[in-house]
């Protein structure tokens with residue numbers, strides 16, 4: 001192994017999380033697969049290798065990369081391999097087609113504008129607590145069909161779980177996962193007694209392999225949708241809020257409508273990718289350039305580093321809302337490509353249409369607090385001030 005192919009960085013160090021991008025550049029330059037001996041994984045930071053790996057889900061296994069001793073009910077697509085993964089995914093695909101998702105727009109807009117109504121007169125708010133956290137939580141809760149009074153509880157649990165997944169995670173938060181498992185078990189039981197027009201009822205009625213889903217599979221689906229539908233979209237909105245504060249000229253282009261919000265959302269996803277990387281375990285030996293990585297080793301597919309690869313994105317360190325980076329990997333790629341991508345794009349578009357219409361001059365007014373996570377890039381607090389107007 002040459003000296004350049006080893007860089008030990010700590011993905012959980014607060015300094016790294018504050019600004020991981022210089023490290024990503026070093027990793028890309030060091031080689032196609034860079035050993036992190038201290039953490040026990042290989043960093044894959046170049047676009048070509050990350051995308052190639054995502055196209056080979058059987059060789060780059062998601063199932064095997066899930067740590068021992070974690071609470072993981074069956075039915076969690078994101079840690080399943082083909083062919084079972086593909087069959088199970090078919091069950092929920094229909095709920096997330098662009099057409100079905102588009103029908104949610106009026107409701108999403110009314111939730112977003114209701115949240116802004118609650119703080120716009122005061123001239124200040126915590127944009128994370130009062131807007132970017134509750135919006136996706138309410139949307140996914142309504143889609144699933146869980147009662148409104150439980151939303152805060154599962155937002156709290158899903159944030160706790162988000163801070164512990166990924167390489168060198170601060171330890172698995174089994175308590176939070178178990179609480180959600182118990183909660184969802186009861187919620188499915190209640191829904192079985194009185195079904196409605198929601199995703200939980202659709203999952204209860206779904207047939208897989210000539211049978212209904214088991215209780216464990218149902219809970220697994222529910223858990224994944226709650227967490228995946230929650231944390232990532234919150235982070236996309238909060239990260240964008242920080243970026244538009246840091247780059248006022250880019251915000252001005254949006255306010256003047258020179259650039260469309262959907263285009264800007266793609267640049268938000270590229271420039272400060274909410275899911276920074278994905279864990280995989282090799283099901284066989286794999287060669288990356290001149291580096292041979294043995295079967296059983298863990299690789300971390302660094303989406304955020306790939307999204308700044310100069311081989312694919314000219315001047316990658318420049319934030320440009322008009323860039324249209326259609327080939328970014330912010331939602332992954334291939335078999336596990338984000339099931340909720342249309343929903344996330346819709347929520348982010350509506351969120352920014354409403355924020356730029358109602359509080360276009362917001363400024364960050366305190367120190368934002370980062371979500372401690374090696375995988376999910378986001379915040380836990382974002383104080384802002386703006387011209388009060390309602």
Ligand code: HEM
Nearest residue numbers: 077078228229232233236274275331332336338339340344
């Ligand atoms: C900005 C918001 C979002 C981002 C950045 C994001 C990102 C991702 C990424 C990178 C993956 C690939 C995981 C892998 O390959 O291991 C993924 C998978 C997934 N996402 Fe999202 N996601 C977002 C929003 C959502 C929403 C709103 C939902 C659902 C309501 C959702 C549901 C899922 C599911 C179910 C999977 C697993 C798909 C599979 O394994 O086949 N996501 N997401």
